Every structure is written in C-alpha cells, then in structure tokens.
Amino acid sequence: MRKPDVLIFLSLLAIIGSAVTSIAAEERRDPTVLASEASIR
Incomplete structure (x- = not known):
C-alpha cells in the first residue's frame, strides 16, 4: 500500500x-446511573 492509503x-x-x-x-x-439513583432513594 502507498502511504496515503495507510x-x-x-x-x-x-x-x-x-x-x-x-x-x-x-x-x-x-445501568450504573439507574442503580445509583435507586440506592440513593
């Protein structure tokens, strides 16, 4: 391959x-944001 192709x-x-x-x-x-919100509540 030529350099432009690379x-x-x-x-x-x-x-x-x-x-x-x-x-x-x-x-x-x-999922992590949803899990953290559920744990905070």
Whole structure:
C-alpha cells in the first residue's frame, strides 16, 4: 500500500474505534446511573 492509503486506513480505524468506545461507554453508564439513583432513594 502507498502511504496515503495507510493514513486513510489508520484514520478510519481511529474513527471507528472512538465511535465504538463512546457507544459502549454510554450503554455502560446508563445501568450504573439507574442503580445509583435507586440506592440513593
């Protein structure tokens, strides 16, 4: 592969990785917030 192809590939990997981690973090955050609210009440 030429260098521009490698740069595009790496940038795509970074974008996809960040999107997946942000989605997973949001899904993981909801149950903990609900559990903490229930425990406070």
